[in-house]
Amino acid sequence: DIQMTQxxxxxxxxxxxxxxxxxxxxxxxxxxLNWYQQKPGKAPKLLIYDASNLETGVPSRFSxxxxxxxxxxxxxxxxxxxxxxxxxxxxxxxxxxxxxQGTKLEIK
Amino acid sequence: QLQLQESGPGLVKPSETLSLTCTVSGGSISSSSYYWGxxxxxxxxxxxxxxSIYYSGSTYYNPSLKSRVTISVDTSKNQFSLxxxxxxxxxxxxxxxxxxxxxIVGATFDAFDIWGQGTMVTVSS
Numbered sequence: 001d002i003q004m005t006q007x008x009x010x011x012x013x014x015x016x017x018x019x020x021x022x023x024x025x026x027x028x029x030x031x032x033l034n035w036y037q038q039k040p041g042k043a044p045k046l047l048i049y050d051a052s053n054l055e056t057g058v059p060s061r062f063s064x065x066x067x068x069x070x071x072x073x074x075x076x077x078x079x080x081x082x083x084x085x086x087x088x089x090x091x092x093x094x095x096x097x098x099x100x101q102g103t104k105l106e107i108k
Numbered sequence: 109q110l111q112l113q114e115s116g117p118g119l120v121k122p123s124e125t126l127s128l129t130c131t132v133s134g135g136s137i138s139s140s141s142y143y144w145g146x147x148x149x150x151x152x153x154x155x156x157x158x159x160s161i162y163y164s165g166s167t168y169y170n171p172s173l174k175s176r177v178t179i180s181v182d183t184s185k186n187q188f189s190l191x192x193x194x195x196x197x198x199x200x201x202x203x204x205x206x207x208x209x210x211x212i213v214g215a216t217f218d219a220f221d222i223w224g225q226g227t228m229v230t231v232s233s
Binding site for chain 1: 154155156157168170171172204206209211216217218219220221223224225226
């Protein structure tokens with residue numbers, strides 16, 4: 001299986017801060033990476049696909065970049081409603097699809 | 109607006125079979141553009157993909173669960189279902205169904221873009 005390692009595991013930031021989460025794959029996955037947001041008690045929501053493409057309706061303060069094994073997810077200006085756990089997910093041709101362990105984002 | 113809703117028992121005994129159904133509303137499960145998937149999340153832990161199915165019945169599963177998983181589809185009811193056999197406490201989780209954008213059927217990427225709200229299943233005697 002391809003292992004996805006996110007860092008940090010948790011993060012505390014202030015409203016308006018720029019927030020960055022990284023995701024590292026155990027092998028080259030090209031740009032086959034998605035990012036999801038999961039609020040407490042809710043289902044995950046797709047934010048970014050193909051490493052850098054914003055899903056329809058997702059605010060432009062969210063962005064993603066990277067390819068190969070190293071990926072970055074950024075919130076340009078943290079809003080209170082962004083409090084959630086964020087997951088990366090790879091979809092390389094080798095099964096299974098796997099997710100990172102998650103990054104819990106809190107407001108400072 | 110497409111919606112998915114999981115249903116099934118919230119409590120299953122060890123060694124028995126977990127059975128869940130996902131009902132799709134606001135759209136057809138027979139769309140040629142999508143697969144349909146199951147994902148689970150143990151309490152306080154991360155996400156694990158279980159498997160996915162096409163309306164034709166074509167399936168593929170997580171190899172770690174393949175020996176115990178069966179996913180089926182009923183297009184007449186606009187539903188797809190999950191069966192997981194020989195469950196243990198380790199199968200206790202919130203189970204989600206989701207629409208699976210899939211390169212196999214022509215999409216340019218794979219992703220789970222619309223999710224049900226999830227249903228908690230506890231394995232306990």
